[in-house]
Amino acid sequence: MSDSNRSLASDENQSFMKNQRLRAEDIIETISIDCLVFGLNKGQLEILLVQHGEGIREGYWGLPGGWIRNNEDLDAAAYRLLHDLTGLENVYLEQLKAFGRADRYPGKRVVTVAYYALIRPEHYHLVAGFTASDVRWEILSDCKGLIYDHDEILASGLEHLKNQVCREPVGFNLLPKKFTLLQLQEVYEVILGVKLDKPNFRRKMKKTGLLRPCHEKQENVPHRAAALYSFNKEVVYKQLVL
Amino acid sequence: MSDSNRSLASDENQSFMKNQRLRAEDIIETISIDCLVFGLNKGQLEILLVQHGEGIREGYWGLPGGWIRNNEDLDAAAYRLLHDLTGLENVYLEQLKAFGRADRYPGKRVVTVAYYALIRPEHYHLVAGFTASDVRWEILSDCKGLIYDHDEILASGLEHLKNQVCREPVGFNLLPKKFTLLQLQEVYEVILGVKLDKPNFRRKMKKTGLLRPCHEKQENVPHRAAALYSFNKEVVYKQLVL
DNA sequence: AGGCTTATTGTAATTATGACTACAAGATTT
DNA sequence: AAATCTTGTAGTCATAATTACAATAAGCCT
Numbered sequence: 001m002s003d004s005n006r007s008l009a010s011d012e013n014q015s016f017m018k019n020q021r022l023r024a025e026d027i028i029e030t031i032s033i034d035c036l037v038f039g040l041n042k043g044q045l046e047i048l049l050v051q052h053g054e055g056i057r058e059g060y061w062g063l064p065g066g067w068i069r070n071n072e073d074l075d076a077a078a079y080r081l082l083h084d085l086t087g088l089e090n091v092y093l094e095q096l097k098a099f100g101r102a103d104r105y106p107g108k109r110v111v112t113v114a115y116y117a118l119i120r121p122e123h124y125h126l127v128a129g130f131t132a133s134d135v136r137w138e139i140l141s142d143c144k145g146l147i148y149d150h151d152e153i154l155a156s157g158l159e160h161l162k163n164q165v166c167r168e169p170v171g172f173n174l175l176p177k178k179f180t181l182l183q184l185q186e187v188y189e190v191i192l193g194v195k196l197d198k199p200n201f202r203r204k205m206k207k208t209g210l211l212r213p214c215h216e217k218q219e220n221v222p223h224r225a226a227a228l229y230s231f232n233k234e235v236v237y238k239q240l241v242l
Numbered sequence: 243m244s245d246s247n248r249s250l251a252s253d254e255n256q257s258f259m260k261n262q263r264l265r266a267e268d269i270i271e272t273i274s275i276d277c278l279v280f281g282l283n284k285g286q287l288e289i290l291l292v293q294h295g296e297g298i299r300e301g302y303w304g305l306p307g308g309w310i311r312n313n314e315d316l317d318a319a320a321y322r323l324l325h326d327l328t329g330l331e332n333v334y335l336e337q338l339k340a341f342g343r344a345d346r347y348p349g350k351r352v353v354t355v356a357y358y359a360l361i362r363p364e365h366y367h368l369v370a371g372f373t374a375s376d377v378r379w380e381i382l383s384d385c386k387g388l389i390y391d392h393d394e395i396l397a398s399g400l401e402h403l404k405n406q407v408c409r410e411p412v413g414f415n416l417l418p419k420k421f422t423l424l425q426l427q428e429v430y431e432v433i434l435g436v437k438l439d440k441p442n443f444r445r446k447m448k449k450t451g452l453l454r455p456c457h458e459k460q461e462n463v464p465h466r467a468a469a470l471y472s473f474n475k476e477v478v479y480k481q482l483v484l
Numbered sequence: 485a486g487g488c489t490t491a492t493t494g495t496a497a498t499t500a501t502g503a504c505t506a507c508a509a510g511a512t513t514t
Numbered sequence: 515a516a517a518t519c520t521t522g523t524a525g526t527c528a529t530a531a532t533t534a535c536a537a538t539a540a541g542c543c544t
Contacts, residue, residue, distance in 0.1 A: 030272045031327050031342070031353050042543085070351045074342025098340040098355045100273070100316025109312045111355070113340045134501040163409075182490080199492075200533065207531095224540040241481070425520080441523075442502065449500095465520040466509040483501085 002168035015034040026070040032112040033074070035082045035098065036152065036157040039121035039137055040174040043186055046121065047154065051086050052147070055135030056106060060148035061138075063154070065112065066131060086135045087127030091117045092173070096157050104149045114153045116160070118173040128231040165191050166240050169210050172231040178214050180226035181205065188242060196242060204242070209235040250431070268312040274354040275316070276392065277324045278308035278338065278399040281363040281379055283417040287377040287432055288363065289396065292327050294389070295375030298334070298348060303380075304389035307354065307397070308373060320357040328377045329369030333359045334415070338399050346391045356395045360415040408482050411452050414473040418421050420456050422468035423447065430484060438484060451477040 019105040037048035051062045064085040068077035093115040123138055128135040143154055165171055173188040177208050185201045205211055212232040217225035279290035285474040292306045308329040310319035320335050321412055335357040344354040370377040385396055407413055414428040427443045446452060454474040 018358065027326060028272055028351060030270055068342070068353075071344050074353060075468050076344075077342075095339050098316060100310070100317075100355065100526090102313050102315050102321075111310075111316060112355075113353070174406060180491090195532070197459055197489095199494090199535085202492075211318075220492085222542050224491050224542085226491055239483075241483075408538095422522085439502070439504090441504085441525085444523075447502090463521085464511055466511085466522050468522055 009183050022166050025065045025196045029108075030110060031068050032065055033068055033078045033081050033100075033111055034063040034112050034114045034153055035078060035093065035115040036114055036153060037082070037086075037088070037091070038065055038116070038118045038157075038161065038174070040190070041121055041137065043190060045190055046141040047140055047143045048086060048088075048126075048133035049138050049143070049146070050128065050132060050134055051134035051136075053128075054082075054131050059133075060147045062134065062150045063114075063136075073103055074113055075115075078113075081130075082117075083132035085128070087129065087130040088119070089122050091124075093117045093120055096153070096160055099149055100155075101149065112116075112148075114157065116157045118161070118170055120174055132185060135142060162192060166235070166242060169208075169231065172210070175231075178216065178228040178230055180218060180228060183227075184224060192242065194242075200242065201242070203242075204240065208238060208240065210237065243348055268311045268400060271309050271312050271350075272352060274307055275310055275320045275323050276305040276341075276351055276354050276356045276395055277320060277335065278305055278356055278358040278395060279330070279333070280358070280399075280403065281415070282361045282429060282432065283363055283379065283430055284362075285432055286363065287382040289382055289385050289425065289460075290328060290368075290382050291328075291378055291385070291388070292370065292375035294373060295350075295370075296373050302389045304357075304392045306374065306377075316355055317357075319412040320355075323372075324357075324359075326372035327370070327374040329371065330361070330366050331365075333361055335359045338395070338402055339428060341395055342393075343391065354390075354395075358399045358405070360412055362416055362418065381414070388459065403433060404435075408484060409479070411450075411473065411479050416453070417473075420472055422470060423453075424468060426471075434484065436484075438476045443484070446482065449481060450482065470481035 035048075039046045039048065049061045051061050052058050062087060064082055066081045067083065068074060072080070072195065075093070075095070078095075079091075082088050082093065094117070096114040096116045098111055098113045100108065102113070103108065126135045126137075140158075144151065146154065161170070171184065171191065172186050175183055181202050182198070184205065185196055185198065186217060188201070189196055210232050211229040214228040214230055216228045218228065219225065243402065249447060251484060274457055281288045281290065286358065287367060291303045293303050294300050306324055308327070314322070315339070317335070320337075321333075324330050324335065336359070338356040338358045340355045342355055342483055344351065346352065346354070352370045360450075368377045368379075382400075386393065388396065403412070413426065414432065416429050422445050424440070426447065427438055427440065430443070452474050453471040454468040456472055458470045461467065
């Protein structure tokens with residue numbers, strides 16, 4: 001972005017780019033990634049936030065994100081950054097969308113590509129690293145005043161999540177390997193923000209074939225123990241009308 | 243991308259960026275836009291393509307696209323480029339997703355943000371302009387061998403369209419203001435690639451409230467004239483199961 | 485034992501769906 | 515003018531899905 005004949009795309013520029021490209025660690029600082037990671041804790045949706053340890057937003061909280069590398073696929077950059085900033089590994093990330101208001105980043109033009117994931121917080125150990133000085137889970141309703149346009153990314157991701165939960169079995173990511181039908185129902189309720197009828201929910205879920213009975217029951221609960229199920233990935237998901 | 247201390251984000255660099263930012267016409271050449279425009283002609287889906295009049299892909303056909311400007315919102319860039327390349331105006335564009343494989347563009351790192359639209363071809367006059375030497379509609383099934391990763395963008399957009407058509411009333415964009423129920427059914431059939439039952443389709447559509455009767459009939463048709471309807475934008479769209 | 489909580493099954497009215505049939509309204513052909 | 519062709523539109527009906535409940539089961543707790 002720095003030489004003045006940029007828009008000419010001259011031959012020298014072209015060949016310069018090619019050489020530049022060989023340096024794997026090079027960074028463009030024009031395209032960034034931000035990761036919106038949803039977790040479920042005590043029946044509430046939470047978002048994974050990091051505190052910036054350097055740069056123009058030092059000390060402020062926002063979504064984990066950073067610059068893509070020159071020779072790195074967009075998806076790969078998302079995985080790398082999420083891991084380096086928060087310690088999270090083996091998380092399934094999906095692209096949400098690109099955010100590119102001209103004034104979204106102060107002082108220069110940056111387009112960010114947002115990714116999102118649903119995970120179970122207790123399965124992961126958070127480790128702040130790279131440019132992040134701290135990491136924490138924040139209850140969704142308290143996630144306000146994030147840096148840049150991260151509030152907007154969050155709103156967009158939540159919208160997307162609500163749409164997706166009825167079309168793909170993403171809710172299962174927020175649950176333990178073995179779960180009860182009520183736990184599953186609560187996931188749907190908290191994402192969609194509605195109350196569902198228990199008998200009917202159970203019946204619909206069973207029909208999808210997504211549930212594989214564990215032939216086990218809850219233990220140490222002060223009431224009748226519920227049957228445990230696990231998620232059957234094999235089945236093709238049919239649209240779910242709740 | 244050209245100075246070697248890029249990744250340091252030095253102060254000089256920062257302030258340089260700020261000055262740079264004031265030049266509205268400046269271009270980054272790192273982020274591009276590509277527009278996937280669907281049209282319907284004689285019951286077939288078509289895609290709007292342009293022939294590159296300059297650059298490394300001169301003479302080849304691909305989706306209309308180009309560089310975003312430094313001070314331009316992503317959405318605005320999409321509208322500008324579509325207009326400048328093809329002459330299309332007043333088209334509703336929606337972001338599809340970002341495509342960012344490291345090797346998707348030869349010689350340098352370019353991430354593209356794809357937008358898509360559904361329009362009625364006969365409503366628009368095509369004018370090749372800017373970097374495009376030609377524009378044309380191409381039947382969907384013949385859209386192969388496009389430049390860069392445009393085949394991939396097309397496949398992704400088609401997938402998205404199929405999902406969207408049952409959740410939002412996008413099919414109406416492909417029809418005239420006043421249309422018959424059979425025309426509407428044909429839109430759904432061609433997008434989804436299935437045959438639908440006429441009486442049942444009509445019944446379901448009427449229940450959505452999306453149809454506003456015009457109290458008019460077709461004219462000059464060699465058979466019983468069908469009632470004409472227009473699209474009622476006011477109604478909240480309820481999921482459509484076809 | 486009786487009460488509490490949650491799990492699980494059952495039922496009945498209503499509505500939606502899918503595959504058809506039948507009829508209507510024009511235009512065209514005989 | 516009648517027959518016929520094409521498409522539009524309405525109706526039927528068996529089946530399945532949805533909803534809103536009621537009822538029962540299985541445990542823990544006091």
